[in-house]
Amino acid sequence: MEPAKVEEYTDVTEESFITDIYPRRKPAVLKGVDIGPCISKWTVEYLCEYGGKNDVKIHVSATPQMDFISKNFVYRTLPFNEFVRRASEDIKKEFFLNEDEKYYLRALGDDPRKDIADIHTQFPVLACDINIPEYFTPDRFFSSVFRIGSAGVQLWTHYDVMDNLLVQVTGRKRVVLFSPEDVDKLYLKGDKSLVLDIDHPDEDKYPLFRQARRYECRLSPGDILFIPALWFHSVVSLDFGVAVNVFWRHLDLEIYDPRDTYGNRDPIPAARAQQIVDRAVKVLEELPQEYRDFYARCLAARLLDKTVNKAEDSS
Template sequence: MENPGEMKQISVVHGVDKETFNTEIYPKRWPVVLRGLDLGPCQTNWTVQYLCEAGGSQDVKVHVSPSAKMDFINKNYAYRTLPFDELVRRASKPRQEEYFFEPDELYYLRALGNDPRKDIADINTQFPSLAGDINIPDFVPQDKLFSSVLRLGSPGVQLWTHYDVMDNILLQVKGHKRAVLFSPQDATYLYLNGDKSTILDIDNPDLEKYPEFMKATPYECHLEPGDVLFIPALWFHNVQALEFSIAVNIFWKHLEAKQYDPKDTYGNKDPQAAARALQIMRRAVKCLEELPEEYRDFYGRRMVMEIENKTYMKDGKDGNT
């Protein structure tokens, strides 16, 4: 069986300052690994012992799974609550003496707001004793800042492929990590369910089930401790912790604030205009179901043609620097 699209490498740029980022990197809307930035004392301080002591025993909700490939759609994991220091100790070990399901279970934390239904994740609020150790790069626009998310995972944990609607940077503080990204223009090849791809294994996909995936172009990078990955809004990403991993994810609004859903605490709801358009599209498809097959086919193709003509970018370019 043929292999998916040839893997390309994401560029690594050293010593980027605010002006360079804002004039040469950000406008291209292309992912880049920024290396050599000063992320602050976290790079040396955040040992297992330090995290346990400074982070304390506050309860956090974590994903617990027997599988390294976590599947949001089919839910091959369970949510459990652990004291933060206990989570750090467990996630940093390959095998557990105390466990929920089995000794080899894996853990993943995506920190939440104090009340996830109302509060946005903010490391300064949820983990104030750790927040002071981090230098947020000065190119992050403070007036558009949305959230700062602490992420922590067991070795091997791999998250499902998905996109975010805001720009973000992933500050890889501890551990090596692999990231594979896909352009927004590859959306039609990724078999989406909402903002997530249904293809769980992107390295060995079932191409009989997902034949269009062959047309997608994956972009890969290996993050070292201290690296910063810029992920523009709408870029699909699949991230795997190669070691015990600690990272901080900073999200900010690329569009005007009024474009976003004001009730979105996770930063993953489609812009309001896009959400309305998708709703209208689903109603239109429902209307076509009233027609015989050949008519559905004909008018469906007309709809697709009009959408392509009115909305598709005509000259998608490889903006990799």
């Protein structure tokens, strides 16, 4: 199945985003939005000079495909300026694993257990260079995440529980997305897909994966990708590049887990429902296999009838 192209919109204003794009609940590439002088200013030299020397925790992998489930990477700590220098090099003069290892930074709060990531707090000088579109009210803001990756880095396919904008500042990215409606074809473990190589999946292990509809786009400096909550996405850095994600809470605030500083915990009702399912699975294990299979299918059909089918009927 040929991938569908993510729709592109030019000269997007706050009004046109909220009125024309946001209600569709589909990914969209926004072009022509003024994100400030960061596009020209954020060279390697500039980032090293003005990004500071505070230590940052980074992912280091011997291969470009990073897998969060099997943890084929290690965490290491470097001063920010040293990390940027190494990440920008194809062949490293200094390295942890091998000379062509790959680096990825997902900036954290000052105390990750209590603080959210916010570029204005962790990188105040650099924050002055970027204009992040505010297509939401200030009380809905959750985090602004600074991301830097080596050329070739591919991140695992996952979903987020909040709407977000991926602001591409330097370098290019390839992004592949999947609809929440195809969740049953993506072989999940938590919020991540077990299918690491989405271009060449193991069809014996993941036979349904090919049936999931792919949406694809390429981001250039200055492009912004709107990723609605629950849309799965896999990101490949085609070049060394810098991006900023801004997340906001679009549901009732009490639905979100107040202990969640990363913004990746399922909403409280969803987490409770999953716990109930886990308990149901444990109870069904008391039955012989034939009965387990039968009643599991009955429960699945009931869930679909009471939730998905009911929602479709009402719409």
